Amino acid sequence: MADKVYVDNNEATAAWNTVLFDRFSQYRHIFVVALKRFGDVAIAGQPPRSGDRILDIGCGFGDTAQQLASVAGPESHVVGVDAAERFIEAAQEEAAAAGVENVEFRVADVQTEALSGPYDYAFARMGTMFFANPVAAMRNVRQSLRPGATLVMVVWRRKLDNEWMYRSEEVVDRHVPKPNAEESEALTCGPGPFSMANADTTGDVLKAAGFEQMTFRRVDIDMFVGQDPAEAVEVALALGPAAETVRLAGDDADRVRPLIEQDLLALAGEYQTAAGEIVAPASAWIVSARVPDAG
Template identity: 45%
Template sequence: MTYSTATEPQMEVDTDFVQFWNTVLAPKFFRFRHILVGGLTHHSEAVFPELPVHPGDKVLDVGCGFGDTAIQLARTVGANGHVTGVDCCDAFLDAAREDAADAGVSNVSFLRADAEKTLPRGEYDFVFARFGTMFFANPVAGLRNMRRALKPGGRMVHIVWRNRDDNPWLSMAKNIVLDYLPQPGDDAQTCGPGPFSMVNQEMVTSMMKSAGYEDIEFLRVDAPVLIGRDVEDAIAFQLAIGPAGEVFREAGALGEEKRPEIDAALAQAIEAQTTSSEGIVMPSSSWVISARNPMTSD
């Protein structure tokens, strides 16, 4: 069966947000790819078997990053299905294409697009996003574009982190770093609203209704995540990416001056965590949010 792949949306001038991902964050994500992909394996294993995706489906993976979820979805839909992975970061897409080729997965393609601006329309049975929608500067616009990418009656699922208390792997390090460094100012460069921007069910339900979805449901999933191969790796990860990394990066020279004290405090906290054969693991908790595109929609 032959598929015509989606036409790559015309990119407007990159926003500051997209430029920041391509220039500042991408190298950091590659350095800690073993955590950002492999470290989330247990969480993905708890989610993927329940996704409403079937052999033969046409699927869009929004914010696909390194392409691991898109490749996994492509294996699920099989030879008669197709998956399109979309991301705004060129380096991620290059890595995704290489990994798909190395894995011999041919029913997946990757496009560069800013989901908040434009996505293919009306083509997909299922739209998916793992830990990406939390970073939308305009979440209703991004969610609406995801819905418009669906066929009438099509399903979507996006996964977001729940509250800070249930995700100490993200919150603990920031709390420690703030003992030594100031909170970033309003003009700080950030990756978007952040990992905890969609913790509130009522607020997210309202966003999704505004974006045109029906049958909105929330499922809580708790699973461990890997935060580093060892203490040193975990500290470096926390100070490069995520809430603690943002505080440290924005502090500039002061952060480097305080680095020995910060490292010591983080080491003490991380050493108290569970160690497995993979490395250091901590609890995490997410919302798996599912919804449907109405049979009659714009």
Template identity: 40%
Template sequence: MSTASAAASSNEFVDFWNDILVPKFTKYRHILVGGLTHHSENIFPKLEIRPGDKAVDVGCGFGDTAIQLARRVGPEGSVLGIDCCDAFLEFGRADAKAEGVGNVTFVESDVQSYPFEPQHDFCFSRFGTQFFENPVAGLRSMRSSLKPGGIMTMIVWRTIDDNPWLGMPKQVILQHLPPPGEDARTCGPGPFSMAGQEMVTKQLEIAGYDDIQFERIDAPLMVGNSLDDAVNFQLALGPAGEVYREAGDQAIAKHDEIVAALKSDLGKHLTDEGVVLESSSWKIRARNPL
């Protein structure tokens, strides 16, 4: 397996991912990979990808979807997995090697500026496009990877109201802490930045795509193996975690009461399989024109 590397563009969002989020995502990999899989597994059988195809996986994170795509295209095909965080990609490289998948290459780079060649049949992203600093530029770059007639498919979150696994804990914490200020460090536009169907359609059209289609995906999402795991996950990541992190000393002072409040609400969703809440996403399919 090739392990090519390219320099990631230096911007504040990429720096935030590497400085703040990588350690937390790594700690909660069991939730992020396991939970997000419910959304990708719903659409993988229907993806417009064939044996022998060349594919790109944008914002591939820990590399699990890139490895699945590599299996789909088979030894005659290939997959390029790109992410701005090489620490994530190291998991993908190790997993691909352990599983004997040799037709996937992982590259550290900012997709918005990556010099793609238009040689790919398919471009995929599972929750990797919502954090583009410039969404149109990122989507246009993805299109530049495709041959004429090539297909791009991405999964993005619908609104926070459609995703109580993130929305409910945020509301709980906001009862105890102030919302983040305008100068808060962030990972980019945020997980719900592509929730609006009309807006994303316009972004895709400006980026040069046609034949744009949306499909709603609803799925249960496990947010913790236990109640303590779920509470710690919410304090570390997502909208609730952002509120907690940015509150600083106030959060530390109110930690015990915040934990108690989260346990009370999350405990209502505790099952034999862990804490499970509902989630909702869009599968968005678009074509690079012929």
């Protein structure tokens, strides 16, 4: 796929507010459960303190904001932000239904809009990889934090170490000419889920944004991607690199879709457990950084 130059987050926001929201909702039982396992490790390793003011970046359905509010206790206050209005609407409804009172949710483009604050702690579970200008976005986050505050974020490591996403994209690539993202009318999710996979690059982004004391902790899990091969194929073609290639390719992909699905079913069989589920290795960084002390 040809590289695409992103000048703002408008296209990614539109994608997450439409097709990606729909697909994330449909397969929430897979994606959110898998991402939560990484988030749980990150929060357990560097939890917010009791009473903290907390910023949840790219909060999605708001489940992490509710979790952070519980960890930090009733005196804390969590603000969840997401550029996609439909996610914020869902987050507000679910928090109200759960009776969680110390959270609030706002529609905001982290790259360009004021995030209020000052916050004591910022968290992001796979919510920072889609910025057109990550330095500007992370600088905005840093400016919303008090001196000495902590940032913790979870981002995917390299695609090669996330086997289901990597190998399913290889399957699609065998059948579909690489589409030109600049020419396709299909929406993309911005730079994509692996834009922060390189620790050196991400460290440089955070340093340029004004953070210090960056650390990277590798976390590997076995990620559930389907209750059976058929669902795993649906998931691969719904969200992720393979799905984006198929969407951008349009008719070229539709013509060979049966062949793609056939090969993906065979691939899924390689990861099938004795119980019939499809489980594949996945890997992420837990990144932490600190805002310099005042003076």
